[in-house]
Amino acid sequence: MANLEIDFCGIKSPNPFWLASAPPANSAYQVQKAFSEGWGGAVWKTIGAPVLNVSNRYGTIDYKGSKIIGLNNVELISDRPIELNLREIAETKRNFPNNAVIVSVMVESKKEAWQEVVKRVEETGADGFELNFGCPHGMSERGMGAAMGQVPDYTCMVTEWVMEVATKPVIVKLTPNVTDIVQPARAAVRGRASALSLINTVNSIMGVDLDSFEIKPNVGGKGGHGGYAGQAVKPIALHLLSAVASDLEVQKARLPISGMGGVETWRDAVEFMLLGATSVQVCTAVMHWGFRIVDDMIEGMSNWMDDKGFLTVYDFIGKSLPRISNFGDFDLGFQTTARINPDKCIHCNLCYIACNDAAHQCIDMKSLQLNGETMTALQPVVREEDCVGCALCSRVCPVDDCISMVEIDTGRPHITWNELSKSRPDVVSDWDKMEQYRKEANIHIH
Amino acid sequence: MAEHYKPVKYKAWELNLEERFQEYHPPLSEREAVLEANRCLYCHDAPCMVACPTHIDIPTFIKKISTGNVKGSAKTILEANLLGATCSRVCPVEELCEGACVMKHDHKPIMIGRLQRYAMDYAAEKNIKFFQAGKANGYKVAVIGSGPAGLSCAGELAKLGFDVTCFEKKEMAGGLSTYGIVVFREPVEVSLAEVKRIEDLGVKVKTGVNVGVDIKFEDLIEQYDAVFIGMGMGNVPDLSIPGEDIPGVLDGLDFIEETKVKKLADIKAGSRVCVIGAGNTGIDCATIARRLGSERVTIVYRRSEAEMTAYHFEYQFALGEGVSFMFLTQPVEVVGNGKVEGLKCIRMDLGAPDKSGRRVPEPVKGSEFVMPCDMVIKAIGQKKHKNVVDALAKFGVKSENGYVLVDSETCRSAHPKIFAGGDCIRNKGEASTVAAVQDGKIAAAAIYKQLVGATSPNEKHIEPVLSPVK
Numbered sequence: 001m002a003n004l005e006i007d008f009c010g011i012k013s014p015n016p017f018w019l020a021s022a023p024p025a026n027s028a029y030q031v032q033k034a035f036s037e038g039w040g041g042a043v044w045k046t047i048g049a050p051v052l053n054v055s056n057r058y059g060t061i062d063y064k065g066s067k068i069i070g071l072n073n074v075e076l077i078s079d080r081p082i083e084l085n086l087r088e089i090a091e092t093k094r095n096f097p098n099n100a101v102i103v104s105v106m107v108e109s110k111k112e113a114w115q116e117v118v119k120r121v122e123e124t125g126a127d128g129f130e131l132n133f134g135c136p137h138g139m140s141e142r143g144m145g146a147a148m149g150q151v152p153d154y155t156c157m158v159t160e161w162v163m164e165v166a167t168k169p170v171i172v173k174l175t176p177n178v179t180d181i182v183q184p185a186r187a188a189v190r191g192r193a194s195a196l197s198l199i200n201t202v203n204s205i206m207g208v209d210l211d212s213f214e215i216k217p218n219v220g221g222k223g224g225h226g227g228y229a230g231q232a233v234k235p236i237a238l239h240l241l242s243a244v245a246s247d248l249e250v251q252k253a254r255l256p257i258s259g260m261g262g263v264e265t266w267r268d269a270v271e272f273m274l275l276g277a278t279s280v281q282v283c284t285a286v287m288h289w290g291f292r293i294v295d296d297m298i299e300g301m302s303n304w305m306d307d308k309g310f311l312t313v314y315d316f317i318g319k320s321l322p323r324i325s326n327f328g329d330f331d332l333g334f335q336t337t338a339r340i341n342p343d344k345c346i347h348c349n350l351c352y353i354a355c356n357d358a359a360h361q362c363i364d365m366k367s368l369q370l371n372g373e374t375m376t377a378l379q380p381v382v383r384e385e386d387c388v389g390c391a392l393c394s395r396v397c398p399v400d401d402c403i404s405m406v407e408i409d410t411g412r413p414h415i416t417w418n419e420l421s422k423s424r425p426d427v428v429s430d431w432d433k434m435e436q437y438r439k440e441a442n443i444h445i446h
Numbered sequence: 447m448a449e450h451y452k453p454v455k456y457k458a459w460e461l462n463l464e465e466r467f468q469e470y471h472p473p474l475s476e477r478e479a480v481l482e483a484n485r486c487l488y489c490h491d492a493p494c495m496v497a498c499p500t501h502i503d504i505p506t507f508i509k510k511i512s513t514g515n516v517k518g519s520a521k522t523i524l525e526a527n528l529l530g531a532t533c534s535r536v537c538p539v540e541e542l543c544e545g546a547c548v549m550k551h552d553h554k555p556i557m558i559g560r561l562q563r564y565a566m567d568y569a570a571e572k573n574i575k576f577f578q579a580g581k582a583n584g585y586k587v588a589v590i591g592s593g594p595a596g597l598s599c600a601g602e603l604a605k606l607g608f609d610v611t612c613f614e615k616k617e618m619a620g621g622l623s624t625y626g627i628v629v630f631r632e633p634v635e636v637s638l639a640e641v642k643r644i645e646d647l648g649v650k651v652k653t654g655v656n657v658g659v660d661i662k663f664e665d666l667i668e669q670y671d672a673v674f675i676g677m678g679m680g681n682v683p684d685l686s687i688p689g690e691d692i693p694g695v696l697d698g699l700d701f702i703e704e705t706k707v708k709k710l711a712d713i714k715a716g717s718r719v720c721v722i723g724a725g726n727t728g729i730d731c732a733t734i735a736r737r738l739g740s741e742r743v744t745i746v747y748r749r750s751e752a753e754m755t756a757y758h759f760e761y762q763f764a765l766g767e768g769v770s771f772m773f774l775t776q777p778v779e780v781v782g783n784g785k786v787e788g789l790k791c792i793r794m795d796l797g798a799p800d801k802s803g804r805r806v807p808e809p810v811k812g813s814e815f816v817m818p819c820d821m822v823i824k825a826i827g828q829k830k831h832k833n834v835v836d837a838l839a840k841f842g843v844k845s846e847n848g849y850v851l852v853d854s855e856t857c858r859s860a861h862p863k864i865f866a867g868g869d870c871i872r873n874k875g876e877a878s879t880v881a882a883v884q885d886g887k888i889a890a891a892a893i894y895k896q897l898v899g900a901t902s903p904n905e906k907h908i909e910p911v912l913s914p915v916k
């Protein structure tokens with residue numbers, strides 16, 4: 001079996017699967033149960049300032065028969081007394097010395113308050129801290145959470161306060177509710193953070209009830225934005241992770257990253273790790289299924305690693321990161337065309353209507369002869385010379401491997417937009433010159 | 447990997463003989479399996495798991511299919527049931543796991559059996575070995591019979607470090623999975639591959655050894671630290687009616703066996719066949735006869751539809767295969783001169799209920815008639831191994847109605863070294879493969895506890911067999 005152990009800026013964990021700071025990591029009972037079922041680590045539910053919670057706290061998006069593809073919450077940080085939390089953290093670390101116990105903290109924006117909470121947490125024997133700069137509701141209105149994370153200077157300042165007194169590693173948890181995630185990430189680096197984690201939840205309103213006109217989730221007739229998490233946010237999380245992980249300043253500081261936002265299976269975890277995460281955190285999936293999902297996560301990742309010949313997780317962490325690029329550096333000469341396999345086609349004609357109404361009108365319905373027999377149904381066939389290779393048809397096709405996007409050689413120059421702008425500035429600024437270039441380069445747009 | 451969904455279309459006249467004996471359900475394609483797996487709710491403490499006599503962690507194995515961890519899925523199944531491949535094909539899932547599925551309330555139950563087969567096929571195709579022989583503990587166990595009970599017990603013991611020898615009277619191992627389950631439900635190769643898996647764990651399977659004839663029981667009891675008896679049941683008992691020995695009157699089990707081991711083209715089936723008995727074996731014989739080409743196949747049963755022991759889905763299946771049923775009809779004589787020419791029957795009426803609550807059929811005077819036919823197949827149950835039970839009685843092993851009597855928590859007989867499981871102890875409840883597998887597990891855990899003196903590491907799975915949910 002492959003080795004799943006990680007060393008996350010000095011925090012050791014038997015595997016990369018951690019509970020995120022959230023309801024599943026709310027108490028000693030829960031975290032210890034999770035460890036005994038296989039979780040490698042846990043980031044304790046954020047402790048700090050006193051709070052009062054409301055109900056209902058959760059709203060969800062169900063999609064065509066599947067429950068919870070996304071979950072939103074208006075829950076605050078831990079509402080259990082801080083003393084109790086600290087006692088339970090100490091007990092948990094004592095009982096599970098080989099698992100990673102990280103404590104998420106958030107207090108009001110005062111140096112003494114931060115430094116005091118850090119010292120008290122250190123006494124528990126926990127392995128490290130996570131600074132919650134991301135909570136998008138309730139706490140932010142009180143000047144905490146996202147209110148910190150959305151202003152890079154504050155992020156840097158608080159990180160510095162904490163680093164002055166912390167002897168254990170400090171992870172800065174970033175909010176996705178910003179225009180450019182790289183800015184707060186760099187601020188954390190400047191504040192000398194030991195590591196980063198992302199993403200916290202995304203601002204959202206889950207819906208409106210058509211009969212009562214209430215907002216979802218409904219809190220006594222009112223509603224407001226809450227934090228969105230679960231499978232639905234995964235693409236956003238992957239993007240933000242890759243943006244941070246490929247930033248040169250972050251790379252220079254060599255900070256490990258803990259990735260989260262929609263991790264539900266070992267496959268999701270592998271994707272986060274391929275894009276540079278060293279550990280992954282999970283909340284919503286545990287809220288849906290319980291701690292037991294970790295069994296398949298561990299086994300599935302390990303089986304996959306055996307298949308690929310990876311001995312340790314470090315053999316693949318960040319492996320896909322070098323492929324993250326920008327539009328301006330993409331190869332304009334790379335061309336694909338759609339090809340429909342008539343043997344697999346079930347004649348739903350969704351590709352035809354998609355191309356016709358929403359793409360480039362280059363699928364024809366033809367009467368075909370297959371194996372010598374004329375087919376009764378008309379067959380969609382791609383006019384390859386007109387296909388731009390957008391891939392829409394293959395995305396809507398309900399049959400696996402029926403429409404494939406095949407690379408073709410058009411003889412076009414393999415040049416990027418950036419290179420073109422440099423070598424032929426006229427082409428990128430003047431439509432007539434562009435037309436001329438297209439002729440030259442054999443680019444034909446139907 | 448993607449395959450097209452091929453609906454099952456059974457039109458006998460369009461298929462050749464070989465095709466008619468292919469597995470009735472095609473394997474699920476990857477896409478079908480994943481779609482179906484994603485329908486599973488992944489219940490906690492799931493009723494399907496409780497309903498499975500071997501308590502396979504069904505939600506977990508299904509979840510693993512949905513994430514693409516099919517190897518892990520297969521492991522989850524085999525940890526609870528070493529004969530998962532056979533069980534996925536032969537288990538009456540409608541009565542067990544699928545019958546308990548919570549989705550059946552407002553939906554269709556999850557296709558648990560076929561998903562299990564998907565994972566088992568994957569493991570077989572990739573030839574994955576999940577378990578190894580345990581560290582040798584110095585104890586030797588003899589297993590009599592290589593059916594599901596024997597193999598399960600032998601495999602579990604080997605995993606725990608025992609030196610296991612399994613004696614099998616027949617030429618091939620596997621018991622009824624090899625010889626008795628109709629081939630379009632389970633091909634022989636699947637059963638033999640499972641035997642191979644058990645052998646890979648270090649179990650020595652000695653075929654062609656009839657215990658009690660080729661080896662004496664006393665020798666086994668002396669030479670081994672424990673003996674497990676998984677000898678199943680015997681052939682079909684006599685009808686005790688005139689004409690029973692006319693050529694053309696067959697033992698149903700022999701008939702099924704032919705289709706498992708012989709070339710199909712060499713098997714003779716009559717053009718008009720009467721099958722006596724409406725249990726699951728009767729249905730098997732009748733449907734096989736149809737698929738072999740018999741024009742008219744009639745199941746003759748002395749009670750009514752309501753008392754029939756065949757599962758409802760089996761009955762439906764037989765009707766779909768074109769088998770006809772004559773209820774309240776008792777055979778009284780096979781007529782014919784050197785070959786079967788007909789079955790003489792008498793009409794019955796239902797009288798008062800007996801002890802079991804089933805109404806007793808009573809002959810209607812003067813209602814005899816002859817059904818013309820050229821073959822009669824007997825399918826009225828299985829004989830007990832009387833000689834073995836008698837031989838064991840000398841060692842103090844007790845029996846009841848010809849079944850070996852054991853303690854249900856341990857499968858141990860009245861003799862401390864002798865354990866038994868499977869059909870040969872199934873005095874009450876439905877005899878089934880999966881129940882036999884569970885007996886083997888229970889016995890293995892008890893043998894471990896008795897000899898090694900510790901609780902078996904597998905114990906968490908072990909619970910006495912529940913009767914199928916009705």
Ligand SMILES: Cc1cc2nc3c(=O)[nH]c(=O)nc-3n(C[C@H](O)[C@H](O)[C@H](O)COP(=O)(O)OP(=O)(O)OC[C@H]3O[C@@H](n4cnc5c(N)ncnc54)[C@H](O)[C@@H]3O)c2cc1C
Nearest residue numbers: 536591593594595615621622657677678868869878879882
């Ligand atoms: C026609 C038919 C169809 C069935 N269909 C199904 C089905 O669809 N689903 C289901 O769950 N169950 C089905 N069953 C029942 C199922 O096959 C049995 O419950 C199961 O095989 C019992 O396993 P076992 O190990 O106890 O016995 P068996 O499978 O009968 O195995 C006993 C083995 O012991 C050997 N043996 C006997 N005496 C000796 C001896 N003295 N020395 C050495 N070896 C000996 C035998 O040769 C045999 O190989 C069916 C049974 C029949 C007859």
Ligand SMILES: Cc1cc2nc3c(=O)[nH]c(=O)nc-3n(C[C@H](O)[C@H](O)[C@H](O)COP(=O)(O)O)c2cc1C
Nearest residue numbers: 020021022046073199200229230261262282283284
């Ligand atoms: C109900 C709920 C409560 C949460 N509470 C906290 C919290 O106290 N502190 C924190 O840092 N993040 C909190 N989060 C955010 C999660 O830690 C995590 O960043 C987010 O849910 C994305 O992961 P997921 O898609 O696996 O749920 C909470 C999330 C949810 C759903």
Ligand code: SF4
Nearest residue numbers: 023055056057058287
């Ligand atoms: S999950 Fe538990 S706490 Fe939440 S509403 Fe339901 S019963 Fe109440």
